[in-house]
Amino acid sequence: MIQVKHLSKAYGDLLVVKDLSFNLVPGEILGFLGPNGAGKSTTMKMLTGFLTPTSGEISIWGHRLPEESLLAQSRIGYLPEGAPCYEEMTPAGFLAFIAEVRGYSGSDATAAVDRAIDTMSLGSVLHQKIETLSKGYKRRVGLAQAILHEPEILILDEPTDGLDPNQKHQVREMIKGLSKEKIVIISTHILEEVTAVCNRVMVLAAGRIVSDSTPADLLAKSSFRDAISLSFQGEQIPNEAVTLLGELNGVKNVMVTADSLVIFPSPGQVNLLADIYESARAHGWQLSSIHVEKGRLDDVFRSLTEGVAA
Amino acid sequence: MSRILRTILKRELQSYFSTAIAYVFILIFLVLSGLFTFYIGSFYERQQADLAPFFTFHPWLYLFLIPAIAMRIWSEERKSGSIELLLTLPIARRHLVLGKFLAAWLFAGIALLLTFPLWLTVNYLGDPDNGVILASYIGSWLMAGGFIAIGSCMSALTKSQVIAFVLCSFVCLLFVMAGFPLVLNAFKGWVPLVVLDTLASLSFLTHFAAVSKGVLSLQDFLFFVSVILVWLGASSIILDIKKGG
Numbered sequence: 175m176i177q178v179k180h181l182s183k184a185y186g187d188l189l190v191v192k193d194l195s196f197n198l199v200p201g202e203i204l205g206f207l208g209p210n211g212a213g214k215s216t217t218m219k220m221l222t223g224f225l226t227p228t229s230g231e232i233s234i235w236g237h238r239l240p241e242e243s244l245l246a247q248s249r250i251g252y253l254p255e256g257a258p259c260y261e262e263m264t265p266a267g268f269l270a271f272i273a274e275v276r277g278y279s280g281s282d283a284t285a286a287v288d289r290a291i292d293t294m295s296l297g298s299v300l301h302q303k304i305e306t307l308s309k310g311y312k313r314r315v316g317l318a319q320a321i322l323h324e325p326e327i328l329i330l331d332e333p334t335d336g337l338d339p340n341q342k343h344q345v346r347e348m349i350k351g352l353s354k355e356k357i358v359i360i361s362t363h364i365l366e367e368v369t370a371v372c373n374r375v376m377v378l379a380a381g382r383i384v385s386d387s388t389p390a391d392l393l394a395k396s397s398f399r400d401a402i403s404l405s406f407q408g409e410q411i412p413n414e415a416v417t418l419l420g421e422l423n424g425v426k427n428v429m430v431t432a433d434s435l436v437i438f439p440s441p442g443q444v445n446l447l448a449d450i451y452e453s454a455r456a457h458g459w460q461l462s463s464i465h466v467e468k469g470r471l472d473d474v475f476r477s478l479t480e481g482v483a484a
Numbered sequence: 485m486s487r488i489l490r491t492i493l494k495r496e497l498q499s500y501f502s503t504a505i506a507y508v509f510i511l512i513f514l515v516l517s518g519l520f521t522f523y524i525g526s527f528y529e530r531q532q533a534d535l536a537p538f539f540t541f542h543p544w545l546y547l548f549l550i551p552a553i554a555m556r557i558w559s560e561e562r563k564s565g566s567i568e569l570l571l572t573l574p575i576a577r578r579h580l581v582l583g584k585f586l587a588a589w590l591f592a593g594i595a596l597l598l599t600f601p602l603w604l605t606v607n608y609l610g611d612p613d614n615g616v617i618l619a620s621y622i623g624s625w626l627m628a629g630g631f632i633a634i635g636s637c638m639s640a641l642t643k644s645q646v647i648a649f650v651l652c653s654f655v656c657l658l659f660v661m662a663g664f665p666l667v668l669n670a671f672k673g674w675v676p677l678v679v680l681d682t683l684a685s686l687s688f689l690t691h692f693a694a695v696s697k698g699v700l701s702l703q704d705f706l707f708f709v710s711v712i713l714v715w716l717g718a719s720s721i722i723l724d725i726k727k728g729g
């Protein structure tokens with residue numbers, strides 16, 4: 175259980191995290207979203223006891239920071255931004271060091287290290303110096319370090335940045351596969367990641383929480399929610415379609431994008447799909463697809479964060 | 485020694501030897517101590533079987549060699565960002581500071597031990613008092629510890645190893661020179677006598693002078709130990725204040 179009350183952080187005169195309050199309970203997988211400089215990393219640094227808050231309180235499973243930071247830190251696995259490591263070490267040596275620090279010894283240590291190596295598929299680079307690893311492999315070493323002691327709280331700052339699609343998938347599966355007793359916080363700029371793994375999303379802008387909800391509720395805020403997208407064969411959108419559909423009963427407005435025509439219904443409209451389909455048939459437009467949008471996160475993200483003053 | 489302390493000590497010591505630093509340092513240390521002893525220290529001309537010329541130069545040798553190993557203690561971690569990893573692991577601050585210090589100190593000890601051919605030489609040439617030599621070795625190692633503790637503190641201040649090196653050399657120079665007539669004269673007359681005495685008593689040179697002659701008094705021993713503890717304490721405080729950079 176994580177409790178955060180009125181958390182703020184200032185660098186000199188610059189206030190970068192402003193009065194955050196929230197609680198997290200086991201089973202919650204929280205996605206931190208927000209533009210560059212919103213304060214995501216700074217917040218994570220305070221939760222892990224690296225930075226001392228300017229004001230406010232943090233308690234990690236009942237352990238207050240900074241007084242009981244060692245107790246709190248032993249329950250946290252943390253991947254700092256950019257996955258810093260001891261570059262002159264090999265993954266094998268580095269993970270063995272982490273295991274020792276985390277209190278493992280003997281065969282327990284070997285088992286913990288092997289499990290982390292296995293989860294992050296590091297087998298092929300174990301004895302290569304970390305400084306010579308590719309960016310994605312470095313990130314995987316950082317992740318392996320974070321999950322090694324099977325922590326109750328996992329805090330990952332941009333965990334999938336730089337990973338190949340297979341590894342992205344594997345990391346997401348790993349997070350989803352964690353037991354319901356754990357708390358996970360991830361920050362990311364990949365919006366689909368939030369819908370793929372999180373059950374709670376917090377959007378930060380200029381150091382404040384501007385939204386805190388489930389991914390589904392966030393999607394529902396999208397102006398694209400329930401809009402109907404049409405794409406045409408040959409990707410040519412007939413001008414006639416734009417005009418006629420725009421004048422159709424129950425249509426609020428239409429939008430032409432690079433490869434599709436998006437039709438926004440007036441509020442309370444239900445039968446639009448059938449009408450549009452009828453029109454298309456009557457005029458002989460060659461549709462290649464037609465679907466109802468669930469909403470677009472990038473659209474919500476923009477409307478929530480654009481123009482929020484620092 | 486606690487388990488965690490050993491873990492940190494081991495990792496740090498390994499990291500010295502996994503880069504070229506260790507070998508370059510040891511090589512330069514050995515070459516310079518040889519040069520100083522035989523040429524500048526007139527080892528042969530003195531016609532005495534002891535290592536006094538060797539030890540006399542140690543404060544000056546340490547002045548730029550010790551900062552070279554101490555500068556990386558924290559600066560490197562700040563630069564690479566690994567400090568964020570290290571400080572979010574459940575490790576008590578004192579273990580961290582002490583572990584890193586001990587690794588550097590042990591490393592300096594290893595370099596010091598590798599000067600044993602000099603010891604063999606004097607024993608071959610004459611009949612030195614080996615008790616005196618042992619006391620001098622211990623004293624010199626203690627002094628190296630003082631330099632390293634200062635270096636640890638300077639290194640905690642900045643993520644630039646170059647700045648850490650310069651700061652460390654400078655502060656060490658102050659401590660070496662504190663007992664110099666040149667320095668003391670500059671203060672004489674306008675500062676109270678207590679301050680002058682305190683200044684003189686802080687000098688590494690004063691405390692090391694007896695040591696290099698083979699007299700390791702409890703007072704000198706305690707002096708170097710307290711220098712180490714005070715500067716390590718300061719390192720720990722600076723780390724707390726300057727965590728984020």
Ligand SMILES: Nc1ncnc2c1ncn2[C@@H]1O[C@H](COP(=O)(O)OP(=O)(O)OP(=O)(O)O)[C@@H](O)[C@H]1O
Binds near residue numbers: 190210216217728729
């Ligand atoms: N050491 C520091 N000194 C001064 N300002 C800092 C420092 N570290 C971070 N900041 C400022 O704090 C603000 C928040 O930074 P933070 O790294 O938390 O953002 P973020 O949300 O993680 O952004 P990104 O998406 O780019 O990772 C930024 O404006 C940044 O410039």
Ligand SMILES: [Mg+2]
Binds near residue numbers: 214
């Ligand atoms: Mg960040």
